[in-house]
Amino acid sequence: MPGNILGSEDIILSATGIDKVFPGAKALNKVNFQLGRGEVHALLGENGAGKSTLVKCITGAYRRDGGRLVLDGVDIDPRDTFEAQRLGIGTVYQEVNLLPNLTVAENLFLGRQPRRFGLVDARAMNRRAETLLAGYDLDIDVKAELSSCSVAVQQVVAIARAVDLSGKVLILDEPTASLDAHEVEMLFAVVRRLKTQGLGIVFITHFLEQVYAICDRITVLRNGQLVGTREAAALPRRELIAMMLGRELGDEIKTVAKAETEEGPVRYRFSGYGRRGHIAPFDLEVRKGEVVGIAGLLGSGRTETAEILFGAEKADSGSAEIEGKPVELTSPRAAIRHRLGFCPEDRKVDGIVGDLSVRENIALALQARRGWARPIPRAEQERLADQYIKALDIRTTDREKPIRLLSGGNQQKAILARWLATNPEFLILDEPTRGIDVGAHAEIIRLIENLCEQGMSLIVISSELDELVAYSHRVIVLRDRTHVSELVGEAVTTAHIVEAIAAGEKQGASR
Amino acid sequence: MKLKTALASATILAACMFGSAQAADLTVGFSQIGSESGWRAAETTLTKQQAESRGIDLKFADAQQKQENQIKALRSFIAQGVDAILVAPVVATGWDDVLTEAKDAEIPVILLDRTVDSSEDLYMTAVTSDLVHEGNVAGKWLVDAVAGKPCNVVELQGTTGSSPAIDRKKGFEEALAGHDNLKIIRSQTGDFTRTKGKEVMESFLKAEDGGKNICALYAHNDDMAVGAIQAIKEAGLKPGTDILVVSIDAVPDIFQAMAAGEANATVELTPNMAGPAFDALAAFKKDGTLPPKWIQTESKLYTQKDDPMKVYEEKKGLGY
Amino acid sequence: MNALKPHLIRLAPQFAVLVAVVLLISLAFPDFLKLQIQNGRVYGSLVDVLNRGAPVALLAIGMTIVIATRGIDLSVGAVMAICGAVAAASITSGHSLVYTLALALAVGLLCGLWNGILVAVLDIQPIIATLVLMVAGRGIAQLITEGAILTFNDPGLIFIGSGSFLGLPMPVVIWLVFGIAVTLLVRRTALGMLIEALGINRRASTLSGVSTGVLLVAAYVLSGLCAAIAGIIAAADIKGADANNAGLWLELDAILAVVVGGNSLLGGRFSIAAALLGALIIQSINTGILLSGFPPEFNLIIKAAIIVLILVIQSPRIRDLAALFGRSESAEATVKQEAK
Numbered sequence A: 001m002p003g004n005i006l007g008s009e010d011i012i013l014s015a016t017g018i019d020k021v022f023p024g025a026k027a028l029n030k031v032n033f034q035l036g037r038g039e040v041h042a043l044l045g046e047n048g049a050g051k052s053t054l055v056k057c058i059t060g061a062y063r064r065d066g067g068r069l070v071l072d073g074v075d076i077d078p079r080d081t082f083e084a085q086r087l088g089i090g091t092v093y094q095e096v097n098l099l100p101n102l103t104v105a106e107n108l109f110l111g112r113q114p115r116r117f118g119l120v121d122a123r124a125m126n127r128r129a130e131t132l133l134a135g136y137d138l139d140i141d142v143k144a145e146l147s148s149c150s151v152a153v154q155q156v157v158a159i160a161r162a163v164d165l166s167g168k169v170l171i172l173d174e175p176t177a178s179l180d181a182h183e184v185e186m187l188f189a190v191v192r193r194l195k196t197q198g199l200g201i202v203f204i205t206h207f208l209e210q211v212y213a214i215c216d217r218i219t220v221l222r223n224g225q226l227v228g229t230r231e232a233a234a235l236p237r238r239e240l241i242a243m244m245l246g247r248e249l250g251d252e253i254k255t256v257a258k259a260e261t262e263e264g265p266v267r268y269r270f271s272g273y274g275r276r277g278h279i280a281p282f283d284l285e286v287r288k289g290e291v292v293g294i295a296g297l298l299g300s301g302r303t304e305t306a307e308i309l310f311g312a313e314k315a316d317s318g319s320a321e322i323e324g325k326p327v328e329l330t331s332p333r334a335a336i337r338h339r340l341g342f343c344p345e346d347r348k349v350d351g352i353v354g355d356l357s358v359r360e361n362i363a364l365a366l367q368a369r370r371g372w373a374r375p376i377p378r379a380e381q382e383r384l385a386d387q388y389i390k391a392l393d394i395r396t397t398d399r400e401k402p403i404r405l406l407s408g409g410n411q412q413k414a415i416l417a418r419w420l421a422t423n424p425e426f427l428i429l430d431e432p433t434r435g436i437d438v439g440a441h442a443e444i445i446r447l448i449e450n451l452c453e454q455g456m457s458l459i460v461i462s463s464e465l466d467e468l469v470a471y472s473h474r475v476i477v478l479r480d481r482t483h484v485s486e487l488v489g490e491a492v493t494t495a496h497i498v499e500a501i502a503a504g505e506k507q508g509a510s511r
Numbered sequence B: 001m002k003l004k005t006a007l008a009s010a011t012i013l014a015a016c017m018f019g020s021a022q023a024a025d026l027t028v029g030f031s032q033i034g035s036e037s038g039w040r041a042a043e044t045t046l047t048k049q050q051a052e053s054r055g056i057d058l059k060f061a062d063a064q065q066k067q068e069n070q071i072k073a074l075r076s077f078i079a080q081g082v083d084a085i086l087v088a089p090v091v092a093t094g095w096d097d098v099l100t101e102a103k104d105a106e107i108p109v110i111l112l113d114r115t116v117d118s119s120e121d122l123y124m125t126a127v128t129s130d131l132v133h134e135g136n137v138a139g140k141w142l143v144d145a146v147a148g149k150p151c152n153v154v155e156l157q158g159t160t161g162s163s164p165a166i167d168r169k170k171g172f173e174e175a176l177a178g179h180d181n182l183k184i185i186r187s188q189t190g191d192f193t194r195t196k197g198k199e200v201m202e203s204f205l206k207a208e209d210g211g212k213n214i215c216a217l218y219a220h221n222d223d224m225a226v227g228a229i230q231a232i233k234e235a236g237l238k239p240g241t242d243i244l245v246v247s248i249d250a251v252p253d254i255f256q257a258m259a260a261g262e263a264n265a266t267v268e269l270t271p272n273m274a275g276p277a278f279d280a281l282a283a284f285k286k287d288g289t290l291p292p293k294w295i296q297t298e299s300k301l302y303t304q305k306d307d308p309m310k311v312y313e314e315k316k317g318l319g320y
Numbered sequence C: 001m002n003a004l005k006p007h008l009i010r011l012a013p014q015f016a017v018l019v020a021v022v023l024l025i026s027l028a029f030p031d032f033l034k035l036q037i038q039n040g041r042v043y044g045s046l047v048d049v050l051n052r053g054a055p056v057a058l059l060a061i062g063m064t065i066v067i068a069t070r071g072i073d074l075s076v077g078a079v080m081a082i083c084g085a086v087a088a089a090s091i092t093s094g095h096s097l098v099y100t101l102a103l104a105l106a107v108g109l110l111c112g113l114w115n116g117i118l119v120a121v122l123d124i125q126p127i128i129a130t131l132v133l134m135v136a137g138r139g140i141a142q143l144i145t146e147g148a149i150l151t152f153n154d155p156g157l158i159f160i161g162s163g164s165f166l167g168l169p170m171p172v173v174i175w176l177v178f179g180i181a182v183t184l185l186v187r188r189t190a191l192g193m194l195i196e197a198l199g200i201n202r203r204a205s206t207l208s209g210v211s212t213g214v215l216l217v218a219a220y221v222l223s224g225l226c227a228a229i230a231g232i233i234a235a236a237d238i239k240g241a242d243a244n245n246a247g248l249w250l251e252l253d254a255i256l257a258v259v260v261g262g263n264s265l266l267g268g269r270f271s272i273a274a275a276l277l278g279a280l281i282i283q284s285i286n287t288g289i290l291l292s293g294f295p296p297e298f299n300l301i302i303k304a305a306i307i308v309l310i311l312v313i314q315s316p317r318i319r320d321l322a323a324l325f326g327r328s329e330s331a332e333a334t335v336k337q338e339a340k
């Protein structure tokens, strides 16, 4: 293999012939993976390719069914993640796995607090926490509750803890999925620093720009098989995508001009709609077949806007109209009755019902709307499930598999299917492409465009501005929980959005 | 519930205080455990009746099963300067302080129905029944009733480990000792309840050849006997004839069963603990006679010959 | 047949345990399996198990649903006492049987509604919310019976406790019919799935339009209804309402039945049939202990030991271990298939 250019003394972690079988599926088939010292190594592949599974086999979260693991020249067989940590392998997941209501320092030293006379020495702990975080250029109050920090800071705290505990290998499984561009930069600075310290870093992501920005080598998996390991610099993007998908991808994002915005009648009108402490009152109009994009930094009120439109949070001011008739959208149920749908951002907490099957998860919203007394016949549920598994290419062994066993991206697609199955007229998508692979990404964007051609109205929240620009007729920019500007038609460009987001940092809110 | 009882007891207290205060020559405080069983309700009723018939002004306090409430009640009795205090202690320990306070105030304290672990000079006397003796009376009756014929006995014990269960078993076994014609073949706990009495009796009947092997049942309380009688009937046997039934407590329902010929004998645990207590108190107030430290109540045996229907009518109204 | 197969697989462990317990008892006591017809009704220890297990079985039906919603209902024992007391009080004061039953059931529903509102509307943790009625309920029942056992002689009410239908004791008929009815209700409609969704992820279910609040209240109301029926049976059985002892600690047996039935206390997937098997397992152990003739001091120890054994056998770790053998085979099978 052209990628294997490292001498054996430079290799810190080597996995050879890793096998992992789940009932009904072979998730990993003789996968080889080699991580060098001071290297950032991307692990890429479609949703369900086996990336997380490989990582879990390395960290002992799963027992591998075959293969060898060598860390620093020594064979290892970690029984659980704690053992892996002791051996030197730390992991940070997409969902921060810390305790939100403990302080930053407590989170850093949980289970190994410095003690004095048998009691936790809080002062020493805080001091050590400050020194530790200073090494990451992070100057925060370590006595503050973790939940009061931004997700990015939490992510860095998680990394600091993992590195401090382990110190040889750091595995990052989609750590950037919920970060904005600025925060990603901050994270990368940390990663670069660790790299110079000689750590081997595994980086899983679906953002290919990030791969090229920071990674030295790339290993691609497909259907549990190793496709290959390459130098990042020598692997053009197009080729990389072909490796991942096993086929060429057309235009990743269709940047051609979207269908003409029909100046049709306004179908949904929200006036002075807001909720104190969540989102300042705003006016919003959505036409039939229109895609309205929502942009803004994390915490700018994007999700809050979605929740209030859908009735997940009750508005305490303003009014809503559908086709001129006033409506009360006071609960998700009411919203669904008016044919709204909402695909939430945090799929684990707000989306999936883990122990239920893929079929049941897809049928859930439709069933809820029909009411308990009119069950969807089993055959019909199966038809629905099969239809969407096929349409959205949800990778699962069968539709009866509990959804929690699906890979992250495939869970995301199943939630989307849940809403499409209700045949909504107005769909709110909060980060619909998060954690979704390049191939599916393009599919979902095509889907959004198709839906709006069929006359559906959409609101799409996304941190990926290119994408937003590609399909939105209009983009609303949020800052500090306030709708600050609205870009229409020609004005919808990445540059304009960035400008609008940044404007507040120079001047106050403008409209 | 609490509120209502509290209100009720407050009304009683008020009635006592303003109603007959001048007429009475003695004021006595009574701290009752609560009303967790029919027997206890009857004890409360009888204590009030006894006080009234003697012209004693009774201040009643229901402790809702809590010692702290009892201690509070005792302190308030002391503060009011009552002439004597009756207390049915909910637990045996933790009484030293408040009893010393009563002693310092020179208020005699009489324990009803249960005793405490405090030193004997902290209270005047304790009026209780003798649990071992009760079992003994029941056993003697059975020995006489079978008159030397062989007889297999099954026993329904009280709650495992409770002192009535231990003592009533002991007394019964003592009475049977030396009478080899009587044999306890099965002994299980029925938790003093009807439901369990019935369930356990069902299993005894199954285990002993449909009950043909059983000649008598001894139950540590009447409630279990009442449940067991139903089980015997449902198994197609005649309680009282095919299987003799003897139990303890003498609650009204067992007299109904006796009247119907379904139970044979019961030993009374009298709810009238206050009568002997008031007698001792009257003697003490008259000429300072100190009663013995323990006044044992009578454990009276009732059989089908004692006109059970009449006793039933008498007991019915007591709140059992 | 194919549709039944997953259900049979689900119930297999509980069934196996029940059979094992019954066989164990009949080894020590061969007459355990003997059934005979006497006065037109089936008579034997197995019938006793079904009959004595009725209250816990009924409570387990409601408890299964409540636990599926990720809740727990500690008040069922006390509600039994209340409803038994209400029934006894009503019948002794001369009301008709129909009125009495309706009243007692209504009181049970009301108790359930109270719990449901505390949990669903006021968002109080179920264990705390139902503790209120658990503690206060017995007091309420005592207030109704005035501390005594309220006996009655109404043949109609007594029939519910000790009558028989088609040779089976009425309590058995009642819990069987009620169990089947509730199972059909939740499985033939979408209720079952919606309840499971609610128990697994309440927020996601709410966002999907499931009326989680209403469902939660309904679960506790059902549990109250089950407790009411159980309370009526318990009172009818002894021809009297014993406020102090009716249903005492049965909430724990009901929870145990649900767990022995392999249902997770964390909510979600549930099986009423399995919980009913769990109730029968517990009652078999109880009856077996009574038949064994051991001194009563050993009752609880024996029961605890057997139940611990059952739970250990059911624990995921042990199941993983057992699956280890099965899995290596299936892995080979997959590999072979791929080789083809």
Ligand SMILES: Nc1ncnc2c1ncn2[C@@H]1O[C@H](COP(=O)(O)OP(=O)(O)OP(=O)(O)O)[C@@H](O)[C@H]1O
Pocket (backbone or CB within 6 Å): A022, A023, A025, A027, A045, A046, A047, A048, A049, A050, A051, A052, A053, A054, A395, A396, A397, A405, A406, A407, A408, A409, A410, A435, A437
């Ligand atoms: N515990 C499990 N039981 C059964 N199947 C599983 C389990 N965990 C993962 N799988 C399956 O293994 C395959 C690989 O999953 P994995 O989570 O490794 O994918 P991934 O590459 O991380 O995808 P994504 O980019 O969507 O996160 C998927 O098809 C998934 O359904």
Ligand SMILES: [Mg+2]
Pocket (backbone or CB within 6 Å): A051, A052, A053, A407, A408, A409
């Ligand atoms: Mg993954």
